Amino acid sequence: MIEARNIVKRYGDLEVLRGVDLDIAQGEIVSIVGPSGAGKTTLLHIVGTLDTPQQGEVCYEGKNVFSLKDKELAHFRNRNIGFVFQFHQLLPEFTMLENVAIPALLGGTSRSEAMERARRLLERMHLGDRLDHKPSQLSGGECQRVAVARALINSPKVILADEPSGSLDSQNKQELHQLFFDLRDELGQTFIIVTHDEGLAAQADRTLHMRDGMIVEQTTRTDR
Numbered sequence: 001m002i003e004a005r006n007i008v009k010r011y012g013d014l015e016v017l018r019g020v021d022l023d024i025a026q027g028e029i030v031s032i033v034g035p036s037g038a039g040k041t042t043l044l045h046i047v048g049t050l051d052t053p054q055q056g057e058v059c060y061e062g063k064n065v066f067s068l069k070d071k072e073l074a075h076f077r078n079r080n081i082g083f084v085f086q087f088h089q090l091l092p093e094f095t096m097l098e099n100v101a102i103p104a105l106l107g108g109t110s111r112s113e114a115m116e117r118a119r120r121l122l123e124r125m126h127l128g129d130r131l132d133h134k135p136s137q138l139s140g141g142e143c144q145r146v147a148v149a150r151a152l153i154n155s156p157k158v159i160l161a162d163e164p165s166g167s168l169d170s171q172n173k174q175e176l177h178q179l180f181f182d183l184r185d186e187l188g189q190t191f192i193i194v195t196h197d198e199g200l201a202a203q204a205d206r207t208l209h210m211r212d213g214m215i216v217e218q219t220t221r222t223d224r
Contacts, residue, residue, distance in 0.1 A: 001024055001025055001026040001028075001157070001158070002023070002024040002047065002058070002059070002158065002190075002192075003023055003058070003059045004023075004043075004046070004056065004057070004058045005021055005056055006020075006056040006057075007021075007022070007053045007055070007056035007058070008020075008053055008055035008056055009042055009046065009051070009213075010054055015213060016039045016213050017039045017042055017043060017213045017214075019055075019214070020039070020043060020213070020214060020215055022043070022215070024158075024192060025190075026188070027188050027190055028191075028206065029180065029181065029184055029190075029191040029193070029206075030191070030204055030205065031193045031201040031204035032044065032192065032193070032194045032210060033195060033196070033198075033201045033208070033209055033210070034209055034210035035211065038211050038212065038213065039212075039213040039214075040210050041194055043210070044162055044192060046058060047160065047192065048077070048081050048083060048160045049065055049073055049076070049077050049081065052066060053066075060157075075107075078106060078107045078154060079107060079156070080156050080157050081156050081157075081159075082103075082150075082151030082152055082154070082189075083159075083160050084144070084147050084148055084159060084160070084161040084162070085162050086164065086166040087167060088135070088140075088143040088146065089147065090135040090143055090146060090147065091135075092134060093134070095131065095132050095133060096127065096131055096132070096134075096135075096138070096146050097115060097118050097119060097131045098118075099135070100118035100121055100122060100149045100150045101114040101153065102150065102153075103154055104118070104153045104154055107154055109154075114153070118149065118153060119131060121149035121152055122149050124149070125145040125146070125148065125149050126145075127142060130142065130146075140168055140172065141168055141169075141171075141175065141176070144164065144176055145179070147164075148179060148180075152189075156189070157189070157190060158190040158192065159183075159189050159190070159191050159192075160191075160192050161180070161192070161193040161194065161195075163194060163195060163196065165177060165197055165200060166196065166197070173197070174199075177197075177200050177203060191204075202221075205220065206218055207219045207220075
């Protein structure tokens, strides 16, 4: 589904990614681990088209997304990729329902349909009684589930998550981890997850180990 070839990224004289190759299959859950500064988040941002490499290409189902014009790329990203970050990045002035609906509204979905989709997703996340609450009125775990619902609103093919449970306590962390696997099993989403959490990494179908801007090792679960 996703193929990245010879990805090179530099910031000035600092080479953050040094010719990375990556293959992700449809419906796969892949974790990316490694020490701080290894290039994990940079790679995730390039795969998610939030950043561009100096060299290399990223193909979704055979199409190099960086060959698209800016508006085309933004539309592709909106329709095909969902993002979950460590700090949920919900807009504080909007309700949960509005936060979840925003990507659909930006993609041209009517307000009534976007709100209905958002409502169904929040109910799926067991947050049906929080629709009119604002982020300050919810716990960290609840806000992160809202962020997952927002990532799902356009039924994207892939979810990219950057330290999604890094700010959560143990119980909320485990619930969020289980949610990812339930969503993959029920909806067929592909997940790429950057994490320092060894428990989450070990549950993934594959774990990619990065160091010094390169993937140096990969391990595969054999009991799935």
